[in-house]
Amino acid sequence: MDRIQISATDRSPQVDFDFAAGHLSLRGESYPEDAAAFFGPLLQALRAYLAIASETPIVFEVRLAYFNSSSAKALMNLFMPLEDAAEEGRRVTVEWRFLDGDETIEEAGEDFAADFSHARFELVREAA
Amino acid sequence: MTDEAITEALPASGASASKRGGSLRGAGPRRSSDFMSAAEFLDVTSNDPGTMRPGALRGSAQGRDLDSLAHTLFLRIYPVIAVVVLVTQIGIAWVNYRDQLHLYTERADLMAAITASSIARPEWSASPQVYHRQMEALTLDPAFRSATLRDANGTVLMTLGETRRARSFELISAQADLVAAPGTAPLGRLTLSISAEDLRSNAEKQGILAVVTSLILMLAFVLTLHANVRRHVLAPLKRLLLAMREVEHKRWVAVELDGAFRASNEIDVISQAFNRMVDGLRSGDEAKQLLQQLEQAHRKLADANHLVMESIGYARRIQSSVLPDRKALDGTGLEVAVLWEPLHLVGGDYFWLEEIDGLGILLVADCTGHGVPGAFLTLIVATALDRLIHERGLRDPAAILVALDGMVRTQLRQDGRGSESDDGLDCGLCIWDPEAAEIRFAGAGTALTTIDGAAVTRIRGAKRGIGYPRRTGEHIAIEESRLRVTPGMTLYLMTDGITDQMGGAGPTRRLLGHRGVMDILASHQQAPLSEQVAILDTSLAAYRAGEGRRDDMTLVAFRPKAMPRAM
Numbered sequence: 001m002d003r004i005q006i007s008a009t010d011r012s013p014q015v016d017f018d019f020a021a022g023h024l025s026l027r028g029e030s031y032p033e034d035a036a037a038f039f040g041p042l043l044q045a046l047r048a049y050l051a052i053a054s055e056t057p058i059v060f061e062v063r064l065a066y067f068n069s070s071s072a073k074a075l076m077n078l079f080m081p082l083e084d085a086a087e088e089g090r091r092v093t094v095e096w097r098f099l100d101g102d103e104t105i106e107e108a109g110e111d112f113a114a115d116f117s118h119a120r121f122e123l124v125r126e127a128a
Numbered sequence: 129m130t131d132e133a134i135t136e137a138l139p140a141s142g143a144s145a146s147k148r149g150g151s152l153r154g155a156g157p158r159r160s161s162d163f164m165s166a167a168e169f170l171d172v173t174s175n176d177p178g179t180m181r182p183g184a185l186r187g188s189a190q191g192r193d194l195d196s197l198a199h200t201l202f203l204r205i206y207p208v209i210a211v212v213v214l215v216t217q218i219g220i221a222w223v224n225y226r227d228q229l230h231l232y233t234e235r236a237d238l239m240a241a242i243t244a245s246s247i248a249r250p251e252w253s254a255s256p257q258v259y260h261r262q263m264e265a266l267t268l269d270p271a272f273r274s275a276t277l278r279d280a281n282g283t284v285l286m287t288l289g290e291t292r293r294a295r296s297f298e299l300i301s302a303q304a305d306l307v308a309a310p311g312t313a314p315l316g317r318l319t320l321s322i323s324a325e326d327l328r329s330n331a332e333k334q335g336i337l338a339v340v341t342s343l344i345l346m347l348a349f350v351l352t353l354h355a356n357v358r359r360h361v362l363a364p365l366k367r368l369l370l371a372m373r374e375v376e377h378k379r380w381v382a383v384e385l386d387g388a389f390r391a392s393n394e395i396d397v398i399s400q401a402f403n404r405m406v407d408g409l410r411s412g413d414e415a416k417q418l419l420q421q422l423e424q425a426h427r428k429l430a431d432a433n434h435l436v437m438e439s440i441g442y443a444r445r446i447q448s449s450v451l452p453d454r455k456a457l458d459g460t461g462l463e464v465a466v467l468w469e470p471l472h473l474v475g476g477d478y479f480w481l482e483e484i485d486g487l488g489i490l491l492v493a494d495c496t497g498h499g500v501p502g503a504f505l506t507l508i509v510a511t512a513l514d515r516l517i518h519e520r521g522l523r524d525p526a527a528i529l530v531a532l533d534g535m536v537r538t539q540l541r542q543d544g545r546g547s548e549s550d551d552g553l554d555c556g557l558c559i560w561d562p563e564a565a566e567i568r569f570a571g572a573g574t575a576l577t578t579i580d581g582a583a584v585t586r587i588r589g590a591k592r593g594i595g596y597p598r599r600t601g602e603h604i605a606i607e608e609s610r611l612r613v614t615p616g617m618t619l620y621l622m623t624d625g626i627t628d629q630m631g632g633a634g635p636t637r638r639l640l641g642h643r644g645v646m647d648i649l650a651s652h653q654q655a656p657l658s659e660q661v662a663i664l665d666t667s668l669a670a671y672r673a674g675e676g677r678r679d680d681m682t683l684v685a686f687r688p689k690a691m692p693r694a695m
Contacts, residue, residue: 029630031678036550066630066639066678069496069593073550104627104641111591128635 001049004042012038013064019049022056027063030071039074046078050085057091058082063098063126064105072108079112079119086119093120099128198357202350209349210342217338225331229300232271232324236302239266240320243275244304248315252306253279256286263288271322273299279316289321300324364395368402380410437473440500444473447503450510456481457686460488461562465657467626467665467683475680476502476553477623478509484517488560490684492574494593494623495553498680508539509553525557525570526608529594533572533604536595543597552595556621558686560613565688567619569609576609577646579653580617584646587611618653618687625681626664631671640671649685657685 001019008014013028024046032038060082067075079094086092094116096109106123113121243266247259256277263286266275274289299321305314367383374381383399447470457464460483470477476495481488491513495505512535513528522528532555537543540551554573561568569576571589578585587609594604613619622645629640648667652660661683668681 065637066628068628068679069494069554069624099635099638102638102641103643104639107642114591128638 001045001052004045015042017042017045017049019045020056022054022058023061024058025061025063027061029066030064030074031066031068032071035068035070035074039071039078043074043077043081047081050081050090054090057093058085059093059095061095061097065099065102066105067108075112076115079115083116083119086116092118093122095122095124097124097126100125101128197361198354201357202353206346206349210346213342213345214338217341218335221331221334221338224334225327228327228330229324232300232322232327233302235269236300236320236322237304239269239322240302240304240318243320244306244318247277247318248306248308250308250315253285253316260286266320269322271324271326273321273323275321276319277316278319280314282317285316298323298325298328360392361395364392364399368395368399371402371406375406375409378413380406380413382406440473443500443503444470447474447506450507451479452481454481457483457488457490457560459483460486460560461689462488462560462686463657463689464490464684464686465661466685467661467681469665469682470498470502470680471625471677472499474500474503476505477625477680477682478506478553479621479682479684480510480513481684482517485523486562487523488558488562489517490558490560490621490686491555492621492623492682492684493553493555494574494625494680494682496551496593502680505536505551505553508536509555512536512539523559524608525559525568526606528557529555529570529572529606530604533594537597540595542595550597552593554593554623556589558619558621560686562688565613567611567613569611570606572604572606574621574623575642577620577622577642578611578617579620579646579650580614582650584650586642613688615688615690616653618649618657618685620649620683620685622683623679623681625677625679626668626683628678629668629671630675630678631673640668644671657687661685 003019004015004017006012006015008028011029012032013026013030015026017024030038060078062075064071082092082094094112096105096112098105098109106125109121109123113123243262246262252259259277263275263277266272267288272289274287276284276288277286278284300323302320302322304318304320306316306318307314364383371381371383382403385396385399385403451468454464454466464481466479466481468477468479475498477498478491478493478495480491483489493506493509495502495509497505509532512532516522516528516531516535520531522531533552534543536552540549542549542551556571556574556576557569558576559568560566567576569587569589571587573590573593575589576587578587589609590604590606592604594606598604627640627642627645629644630637631640632638645664645668648664649660652663655663664683
């Protein structure tokens with residue numbers, strides 16, 4: 001699987017999906033005009049990656065300072081196949097990173113965490 | 129460029145020169161008009177030198193037409209060379225002639241003297257026949273014409289050769305006295321004439337040679353000059369002119385520097401300078417054109433933007449007219465203040481205030497998207513809500529949200545009928561019962577926050593929004609919360625556009641968040657609600673500090689009015 005690297009813009013996050021290392025990351029802010037267009041290819045790539053059997057643990061690092069509701073849905077769509085893979089035995093960790101004091105992102109992480117039962121969902125507080 | 133034209137022109141000009149027998153005027157090329165038409169320069173005024181009018185040459189010398197450059201050079205230089213050659217040749221011939229004449233005269237004198245001295249005997253005149261042999265010896269000279277022997281008295285004793293008088297300039301005459309011994313009287317006289325005809329014909333030949341030489345020189349000069357001027361001056365200049373013509377029409381051609389014949393250094397330098405100038409002009413012109421295109425595109429964009437903004441401005445009027453009167457709940461004993469500010473004039477935020485059956489209904493909804501698409505969804509929500517309250521008579525907040533969930537999903541065909549959309553709304557609904565001083569709240573993605581003194585309480589309701597497509601087996605669970613409203617308590621329904629304010633710089637850059645918003649509101653509890661809302665709006669802008677807003681924002685703040693003392 002080719003690594004996906006997309007630079008951050010004002011409205012979209014920096015993407016680095018290093019499939020070979022099993023390390024995926026999203027950083028920045030996410031409120032693209034068309035969230036489906038931005039996240040669609042990422043979701044496809046992730047599904048294709050998970051379809052290939054592998055023992056490599058997956059770490060998905062999310063460090064977003066802001067995301068709109070359609071990005072939230074897109075994140076949910078990315079998390080679902082990961083949770084499914086974890087249910088089938090793959091080691092999956094989602095690192096939800098937020099700045100200390102940023103309760104909006106922290107609460108959003110808590111909401112997402114409730115949907116995971118097989119994958120590890122870690123809330124990582126970062127010092128401001 | 130027209131290298132063929134040049135090679136064609138060359139024999140033509142050569143032919144014209146030879147045909148015209150090397151006359152000064154005819155020798156020059158006369159067809160500048162051909163070149164001018166070939167170069168599409170017919171609009172350039174040119175004197176046709178084919179019929180040389182007075183002053184035409186001067187015009188050419190001033191460079192009014194190019195072909196006359198060779199012509200001018202020829203006319204200026206050739207006469208000088210021709211005169212010099214002619215004068216030199218004739219001078220040489222003259223000097224030669226004089227030398228030969230001098231030699232001939234000396235020869236005649238010598239021959240006469242030798243013969244005279246051989247004859248000079250006393251009494252020679254008695255038998256002049258004795259000396260006939262000596263006299264005959266003179267005829268051995270091929271130039272000999274005549275010889276006459278006279279005695280002391282001048283009587284002719286013997287004559288040889290033709291004595292008839294020839295023209296004097298063709299003859300060289302010599303005389304010698306017959307002297308027997310030095311100091312004695314002459315005994316007679318010998319007169320000798322030799323012909324100078326050869327000398328004259330030689331001199332004539334040389335003169336003709338001089339003229340012919342200068343004519344040949346002229347021809348060679350004309351041909352060489354024209355060939356060279358054409359190849360190294362006119363042809364490059366022509367290329368330059370054609371290029372200038374192209375440039376005049378904004379076709380950015382450069383002059384070829386390595387044509388069939390190299391241009392003279394000066395023209396080469398000019399051509400290079402011209403090419404650099406063309407480069408400069410081209411880039412300048414391209415920049416200008418790009419700028420024009422850019423300006424045009426900008427105008428179009430501005431027009432399009434104006435049109436869109438006008439259209440959206442109209443849409444805003446419609447959306448605003450769908451929203452309720454802010455004083456709709458005045459009769460229910462509630463003080464209400466609203467902040468409704470879409471991100472793009474219209475938006476997906478919606479609120480509803482209505483008094484019905486003695487109850488107050490307060491609803492805040494945040495539909496997916498903002499701008500026009502969001503506004504479409506608010507109209508669907510508004511219509512559905514109207515039907516639920518007025519046609520179906522629902523007064524239970526959780527029941528209303530569950531019903532709204534179904535209606536929106538159906539309306540958007542997100543109920544498994546093949547729609548690709550994934551839209552819905554976050555919604556918070558309060559039913560205010562003034563009699564019981566009680567609020568019944570149901571929320572889906574939208575919380576109800578209360579401030580009561582120092583206590584800030586958030587009732588979050590259901591986590592997910594409503595109206596979205598549902599996964600099989602998924603059930604919406606919306607629960608109702610009831611709370612007693614006491615005087616001094618203020619309640620807030622807000623969309624996440626209120627709390628999602630990005631501000632701060634560097635490592636502290638983050639969203640203001642719910643707590644930040646409540647801190648602002650809590651610190652202005654004593655102010656009237658409308659003032660509180662205005663302060664919040666200003667504070668949010670201050671927090672953003674130039675950062676753009678991210679979303680539509682709506683806040684509905686309400687609290688029981690202070691009880692009239694009369695009651």
